[in-house]
Amino acid sequence: MAIEITFPDGNVKAFDAPVTGMDIARGISPGLAKKAAVITVDGEQWDLSRPIDRNAAISIITRDKPEALEVIRHDAAHVLAQAVQELFPGTQITFGPATDVGFYYDFARDTPFTEADLEAIEQRMRDIVKRDLPITREVWAREAAIAHFEAQGESFKAEWIREGIGADEELTIYKQGDNWLDMCLGPHLPSTGKLGSAFKLIRVGGVYWRGDANNAQLQRIYGVCFANDDELKAYLKQVEEAEKRDHRKLAKQLDLFHQQEEAPGMVFWHPKGWAIWQAVEQYVRGVYRDSGYQEVRGPQIMDVSLWKKSGHWDNYHENMFFTESEKRTYAVKPMNCPGHVQIYNAGLHSYRDLPIRYAEFGGCHRNEPSGALHGIMRVRAFTQDDGHIFCTEAQVESEVTAFHRQAMKVYEDFGFTDLSIKIALRPDKRLGSDAVWDRAESALRAALRAAGVEWTELPGEGAFYGPKIEYHLKDSIGRAWQVGTMQVDFMMPERLGAEYVDEQSQRQHPVMLHRAIVGSMERFIGILIEHHAGSLPYWLSPVQAVVAPIVSDADGYAGEVTQALRQAGVRVQSDLRNEKINYKIREHATQKVPVIVVVGRKEAEERTVTLRLRGTEQQETLPLADAVRRLVDGV
RNA sequence: GCCGGGAUAGCUCAGUCGGUAGAGCGACUGAUUCGUAAUCAGUAGGUCGCAGGUUCGAUUCCUGUUCCCGGCACCA
Numbered sequence A: 001m002a003i004e005i006t007f008p009d010g011n012v013k014a015f016d017a018p019v020t021g022m023d024i025a026r027g028i029s030p031g032l033a034k035k036a037a038v039i040t041v042d043g044e045q046w047d048l049s050r051p052i053d054r055n056a057a058i059s060i061i062t063r064d065k066p067e068a069l070e071v072i073r074h075d076a077a078h079v080l081a082q083a084v085q086e087l088f089p090g091t092q093i094t095f096g097p098a099t100d101v102g103f104y105y106d107f108a109r110d111t112p113f114t115e116a117d118l119e120a121i122e123q124r125m126r127d128i129v130k131r132d133l134p135i136t137r138e139v140w141a142r143e144a145a146i147a148h149f150e151a152q153g154e155s156f157k158a159e160w161i162r163e164g165i166g167a168d169e170e171l172t173i174y175k176q177g178d179n180w181l182d183m184c185l186g187p188h189l190p191s192t193g194k195l196g197s198a199f200k201l202i203r204v205g206g207v208y209w210r211g212d213a214n215n216a217q218l219q220r221i222y223g224v225c226f227a228n229d230d231e232l233k234a235y236l237k238q239v240e241e242a243e244k245r246d247h248r249k250l251a252k253q254l255d256l257f258h259q260q261e262e263a264p265g266m267v268f269w270h271p272k273g274w275a276i277w278q279a280v281e282q283y284v285r286g287v288y289r290d291s292g293y294q295e296v297r298g299p300q301i302m303d304v305s306l307w308k309k310s311g312h313w314d315n316y317h318e319n320m321f322f323t324e325s326e327k328r329t330y331a332v333k334p335m336n337c338p339g340h341v342q343i344y345n346a347g348l349h350s351y352r353d354l355p356i357r358y359a360e361f362g363g364c365h366r367n368e369p370s371g372a373l374h375g376i377m378r379v380r381a382f383t384q385d386d387g388h389i390f391c392t393e394a395q396v397e398s399e400v401t402a403f404h405r406q407a408m409k410v411y412e413d414f415g416f417t418d419l420s421i422k423i424a425l426r427p428d429k430r431l432g433s434d435a436v437w438d439r440a441e442s443a444l445r446a447a448l449r450a451a452g453v454e455w456t457e458l459p460g461e462g463a464f465y466g467p468k469i470e471y472h473l474k475d476s477i478g479r480a481w482q483v484g485t486m487q488v489d490f491m492m493p494e495r496l497g498a499e500y501v502d503e504q505s506q507r508q509h510p511v512m513l514h515r516a517i518v519g520s521m522e523r524f525i526g527i528l529i530e531h532h533a534g535s536l537p538y539w540l541s542p543v544q545a546v547v548a549p550i551v552s553d554a555d556g557y558a559g560e561v562t563q564a565l566r567q568a569g570v571r572v573q574s575d576l577r578n579e580k581i582n583y584k585i586r587e588h589a590t591q592k593v594p595v596i597v598v599v600g601r602k603e604a605e606e607r608t609v610t611l612r613l614r615g616t617e618q619q620e621t622l623p624l625a626d627a628v629r630r631l632v633d634g635v
Numbered sequence B: 001g002c003c004g005g006g007a008u009a010g011c012u013c014a015g016u017c018g019g020u021a022g023a024g025c026g027a028c029u030g031a032u033u034c035g036u037a038a039u040c041a042g043u044a045g046g047u048c049g050c051a052g053g054u055u056c057g058a059u060u061c062c063u064g065u066u067c068c069c070g071g072c073a074c075c076a
Helices: A021-029 A030-033 A066-087 A115-131 A142-151 A157-163 A231-244 A248-254 A272-288 A304-310 A312-319 A337-345 A393-413 A434-451 A521-531 A550-566 A581-590 A599-608 A626-633
Strands: A001-008 A012-015 A036-041 A044-046 A056-063 A101-106 A136-142 A172-174 A180-183 A199-208 A216-227 A300-305 A322-325 A328-332 A356-365 A381-391 A422-425 A456-457 A470-476 A480-489 A511-520 A543-550 A572-574 A597-598 A608-613 A620-623
Touching: A021 A030, A021 A036, A021 A056, A021 A521, A030 A036, A030 A056, A036 A066, A044 A272, A044 A312, A056 A511, A066 A101, A066 A115, A066 A172, A066 A180, A066 A216, A115 A216, A136 A142, A142 A157, A142 A172, A157 A180, A199 A231, A248 A521, A272 A356, A272 A381, A272 A393, A272 A511, A300 A304, A304 A312, A304 A328, A304 A337, A312 A422, A337 A356, A337 A381, A337 A511, A356 A543, A381 A393, A381 A521, A393 A434, A393 A470, A393 A480, A393 A511, A422 A434, A434 A470, A470 A511, A480 A521, A511 A521, A543 A550, A543 A581, A550 A572, A550 A597, A550 A599, A550 A626, A581 A597, A597 A599, A599 A608, A608 A626, A620 A626
Parallel strands: A001 A056, A422 A456, A543 A572, A543 A597
Antiparallel strands: A001 A012, A036 A044, A036 A056, A101 A216, A136 A172, A172 A180, A199 A216, A300 A328, A322 A328, A356 A381, A381 A511, A422 A470, A470 A480, A480 A511, A597 A608, A608 A620
């Protein structure tokens, strides 16, 4: 019986017996056989060594193709595992997948891996590559695999076969050479030599077996891996550049804020940092006003009974701060919504009043786990650009759609266009019936559909009171941070007794929408700093202009220029120090000031100024009045 | 919170195989008035994160602790 193989160009070739991808590649050209990484068989990636025993459409993927990269990285993980087991006998293997930029492998070993170990392991990996061990696929019986791993002392692998793999699933083993094997879905390269040299081990970190904090702690070794050395080099260069943008580093260099031991997870804003904050806050305040919100302000602490009623205490009391006075316990607010409900409840509302939109720059405290703290991106005291919309169920979709449009406009205004949008769906621990969750989730989907956007869904990640849309931004080294959110909540109004009177004079609970665009002001400013590498756009720059006289004879005129700009609303400083203009230019350029206003004797006599704009070396001399206008208009 | 690493002058960092520390920048003082990315000279500045222990002696070794960094878990 002949096997018909269809090539990508439509040609069909018949074979008398099962053939492997490698056979086919060799049949075409030795060069192709050398470059081949894997083969797709009817759209599915297979090993080149696996016999194709049926009619199939195939395509040989060479090593330089993007589709091959994941296979290469996955191979790197296995080579890493073999290297570790050769160097450190007794270390157990678990899992090791490819990642966006490389790979990792999780090991069980009592002794921690050190930096020096990483170097030795990487060397051994290169050695295994050099040995060019053939990688072969075998299908094993379930019991045989369990017996093998148990005999080897690989209890994690054995556990996974028992608990993680269905009895009817095929169990594949990959051998690297004769003496090492791992259980894996594959596919893999034909031999370790195909991995190449463009990989590097970068760090080791602790992880939990199967991602559960109740389980054993494993050690994860991370590596980066690319198809060739140039790509690896480019990647390492990019990481180096990204590290220079770290908001914690820039905050020190630019004197924006600091944090200290006595207030872990909290921020001391310096004048320049606070100027950025004010620019952001004033902008967002304008958004509130233009989109129909009324700004309000709730108390910072409220009796714990209110948080028990809302459900927050049950779900989050371990992460809340409490304070006591006169035998009463108060919670420092971790959210603004219960406060806003109190404001809503202070009056009687008609359906005609809805939607009612409250907004607040609400300061919240959450006792985040110490290991979660990260600069100003993840803190214990933060301020949300929070808002709550009280509306009818029929109004939800249009409110959510309007919010989405507004949010996207805000991100764009701050220079962000690369956002990912997610809907977090019902978690295991939640309030309310499935029917209510169905309605809430479909309301969010409908609104996003109406707005014409794409999203991904995160099952189990919603808030306990409702599902949410999340807007995610990436920081300079690729970590994603949630900024905005829109949550539909059918529960809180009922729990906290919010009502309105409907057309039939009946009391109803409104739907409550929780929403934020920048999210945490702290985090958003951190992302802004990294995104712009500290060179914030003119309108956000803490110091927009510095007036620098060349000689002290021009100090008086420099003072006049500074006054004129300040009165026009420009955030301006003067630099009258007894230093050369070169020195001043260098310093303010380093400080990323957008405009340096240079005045010498000539400018003082002619009542002009010379502007030097950030990022250029050009100078432009113009009359003072014109310069003021330029700076007011945003240069 | 868990695993690993770290903490030395305002900042960036060096150093002490145990004998109480050093550079550059910055600050201060003086000189210099110099037209677009660092003018010169001098001076001051540190209980080496904190608390115990070992030791004749600890910034160095040990223990604990706080905070920070990386990873995981968590993130209303």
